[in-house]
Amino acid sequence: MKFSIRPFPYLVIDDFLSSDECEKLITEANPAIHRYRKKSSVNTNTMGGRTILPCTNDTLKDLINKSKEWKILHERLTSINMIDLLLEKVVNSPIEEDIKVWIKSKNIYIDQLPSINKFLSNKFQSKWKRSLNSSVSDMSSLGLIFTACLNMSDHIYRLVISLADHLLRRRRLSLLYDYSLSKKGYTREVHRDSDSRVIVFLLYLNSLEEDVGGKLCLYKSINEKTIYDPIPKISSVEKFEQITPSSGKLIMFLNTSNAYHAASLMTNSQTERHFIYGGFTLSSDLFSLANIRSNGSAPTAYSVYRQK
Numbered sequence: 001m002k003f004s005i006r007p008f009p010y011l012v013i014d015d016f017l018s019s020d021e022c023e024k025l026i027t028e029a030n031p032a033i034h035r036y037r038k039k040s041s042v043n044t045n046t047m048g049g050r051t052i053l054p055c056t057n058d059t060l061k062d063l064i065n066k067s068k069e070w071k072i073l074h075e076r077l078t079s080i081n082m083i084d085l086l087l088e089k090v091v092n093s094p095i096e097e098d099i100k101v102w103i104k105s106k107n108i109y110i111d112q113l114p115s116i117n118k119f120l121s122n123k124f125q126s127k128w129k130r131s132l133n134s135s136v137s138d139m140s141s142l143g144l145i146f147t148a149c150l151n152m153s154d155h156i157y158r159l160v161i162s163l164a165d166h167l168l169r170r171r172r173l174s175l176l177y178d179y180s181l182s183k184k185g186y187t188r189e190v191h192r193d194s195d196s197r198v199i200v201f202l203l204y205l206n207s208l209e210e211d212v213g214g215k216l217c218l219y220k221s222i223n224e225k226t227i228y229d230p231i232p233k234i235s236s237v238e239k240f241e242q243i244t245p246s247s248g249k250l251i252m253f254l255n256t257s258n259a260y261h262a263a264s265l266m267t268n269s270q271t272e273r274h275f276i277y278g279g280f281t282l283s284s285d286l287f288s289l290a291n292i293r294s295n296g297s298a299p300t301a302y303s304v305y306r307q308k
Contacts, residue, residue, distance in 0.1 A: 005093045007220040008259040011086050012243065016250035021069065022205040023247075026274050028067045029179055032059050049186035049266065052178040052277075056305045060179060077203075078175050080110055083280055086199055086252045099256060102289050106171040113174040113305065114161040114283050116154045124150075132306050151303065155284070158302075162286040171287075173198055176305045177278025182214060186273070188263040190219050191231045193255045195288045196300035197279035200259075201252040204245040205274040212266060214273045216243040216251060219260035228257040230290075230298040245273055255279070257294035 002012040017025075036059045037051050053060050055074075064070045076082065091103055117125055131139060131147040139147070165172050193200045208214050219237040221228070229236075237260055243251060253259050266273065281300065282288060291297070 003089050005090070005095055007240070008254060008256045009086065009090045009093070009095065010218065010251065010253035010259075011089065013085075013250040013252075014246070015248050016203065017073075017205075017248035019247045021073075021248065022274075024069045025073060026205050028069055029053075029063060029274075032063050033179060033181060035059070049184060050180055050182040052180050052304070054178045054305050055176065055278075077177065077276075077278065078110065082175075082201075083108065083110070083173070083199060086254065090254060098292055099254070099289070102292065106166075106169050108171045108173060110280070111172050111174060113176065113281070113302070114158050114172075115306070116150070116157050128306075132303065154302075154306070158283040159286060162282065162284040165283070166287055171198075172283055173280040174283065175278060176281045176302075177276055178304075180273075180275050180277055182263075182266060182273040182275070184266050184268070186214065186263065187265040188261075189231065190217075190234060190237055190260050190262045192228070192257060192259045192261075192290060192294075192298065193279060194298045194300040195285035195290050196282040196302075197255045198282060198289050199252060199280040200255050201250060201276075201278050203276040203278075204249045205247060205276070206271070207246040208244065208271060208273055210244060212268055212271075213264045214245060214266040215264045216245070217241070217262045217264055218243070219262065221258060221260075225258070227293055227295045230257075230294060230296045232260060245275065255290050257290055257292060259290075 001014075004010055033051065033053050036053055036057070055061075064074045087103060087108075091100060117128075120128065128147065128150050131143055134143075136144065161172065202216060217239050218241040219232075220240050221232070222236055222238050242264070243249075253261070285291065285297070285300065
């Protein structure tokens with residue numbers, strides 16, 4: 001296990017899962033995610049070569065219900081112990097006072113992401129679900145207006161929940177994660193995660209060769225700063241660590257305004273990278289940790305986790 005506080009708090013656990021556990025998870029999930037990729041009407045392929053299966057999708061939910069291995073993993077990921085892996089180390093470290101106050105000033109609890117779904121009839125729930133899983137070009141003008149109104153109502157509802165929690169001195173975190181496959185051509189630019197993410201993690205399920213890319217690269221600012229861009233100029237940062245994916249390896253980090261990371265370009269690999277990307281996420285970007293000392297915003301794509 002490796003833990004570092006600078007330039008932002010991050011944790012690396014090489015054996016969070018065993019190789020056998022990872023192999024079973026991949027074997028169980030592979031058919032499901034490939035079926036989902038073929039039948040999905042929305043674009044599941046992002047960033048040049050990554051397919052994502054959100055935790056809210058029926059395909060992954062069915063897998064969790066039917067597979068012992070996936071059910072155990074889901075329970076581990078959604079427990080408060082998962083958060084404590086990182087936060088207990090952070091609060092006992094010499095971090096910036098405003099970050100420590102943000103963590104300790106409210107009671108953190110885990111719950112599902114708030115949604116107006118529970119106020120809708122089954123008919124409207126189904127209609128909203130269909131619209132979220134449709135491409136814009138396939139929707140009528142009335143359908144677009146319907147979807148936009150529900151999306152806005154959902155956004156306002158989450159803002160109200162955030163404000164209520166703030167007044168009650170609580171912080172509600174919801175785990176939003178996806179099962180991902182990345183292949184040749186996949187890369188990510190240097191960035192910090194979106195505003196509402198608090199703790200971000202990557203859990204690798206298989207190993208890759210050293211020379212094919214797909215590594216997690218961690219960056220820091222070259223010059224000392226007090227305000228940070230969500231997506232920095234490449235000339236303003238430098239890479240300080242490079243982590244090669246391997247079976248069962250977990251990387252967690254606190255999504256501060258300078259938690260810069262990237263994925264190196266995958267090249268010449270015939271093997272897809274299997275991993276779980278997740279974040280313990282606020283109900284909205286109100287009172288965001290990432291916005292402390294940030295001069296810009298990076299909105300969280302909640303809509304990805306409303307598509308079912």
